[in-house]
Amino acid sequence: xxxxxxxxxxxxxxxxxxxxxxxxxxxxxxxxxxxxxxxxxxxxxxxxxxxxxxxxxxxxxxxxxxxxxxxxxxxxxxxxxxxxxxxxxxxxxxxxxxxxxxxxxxxxxxxxxxxxxxxxxxxxxxxxxxxxxxxxxxxxxxxxxxxxxxxxxxxxxxxxxxxxxxxxxxxxxxxxxxxxxxxxxxxxxxxxxxxxxxxxx
Numbered sequence: 001x002x003x004x005x006x007x008x009x010x011x012x013x014x015x016x017x018x019x020x021x022x023x024x025x026x027x028x029x030x031x032x033x034x035x036x037x038x039x040x041x042x043x044x045x046x047x048x049x050x051x052x053x054x055x056x057x058x059x060x061x062x063x064x065x066x067x068x069x070x071x072x073x074x075x076x077x078x079x080x081x082x083x084x085x086x087x088x089x090x091x092x093x094x095x096x097x098x099x100x101x102x103x104x105x106x107x108x109x110x111x112x113x114x115x116x117x118x119x120x121x122x123x124x125x126x127x128x129x130x131x132x133x134x135x136x137x138x139x140x141x142x143x144x145x146x147x148x149x150x151x152x153x154x155x156x157x158x159x160x161x162x163x164x165x166x167x168x169x170x171x172x173x174x175x176x177x178x179x180x181x182x183x184x185x186x187x188x189x190x191x192x193x194x195x196x197x198x199x200x201x
Contacts, residue, residue: 020046020092023071028086028105033112036075038086040101046092054087061100062087080107080130111175114184118173120145120155128157131174138165167199 023040030036038053053073054065065087066073078084084105090098109131118129126144128134136142146158157171178184192199 018092018096020090020096020098022090022098022101023051023088024101026086026088026101026103030107033080033110034076034078036078036107038073038075040071040088042071043090043098046090048090049093050091052089052091055084057084059085078107080109082106109174111177113177116176120157133172135170137168140165142169143171
């Protein structure tokens, strides 16, 4: 189209396809709230030495990744309900690489083990932490994650006042694992925006 920006082309290469086929049947098995195991079927052709794998939030193919000698990899530090992509390719002798195989996956929300603790200090504003839920009963403003003018912590779950509406929205923690017959203690900190306001929970 007219009046668009430049396009740059570089590193054109034509070469024989290496005898190094890509892995197939990629699967991700969830093992916890933030962990999973990736597995795949070994390459059918080539002198396989290793496999490279990458977990990212983008479907774009990576440049490189960590090496594993087998057909499984442990995935840690994942965030529930965050869309991810698993990329795996074969490394063959002679410094040859297959094409990447890719599948999308997510870690579903599961019951959290106790003790459960959330201080709202990580993540992108104004998003609440993963697996929290909100019921917006008044149809106006609702819960979010925001900065707080307090020395006790920099961020919190935050309800914005909405003129003319009752503050009757609900904020739900993720499901947690309780054991029948045990007693539990729940604690939280809250404050109003000003000492002149007599807000309560």
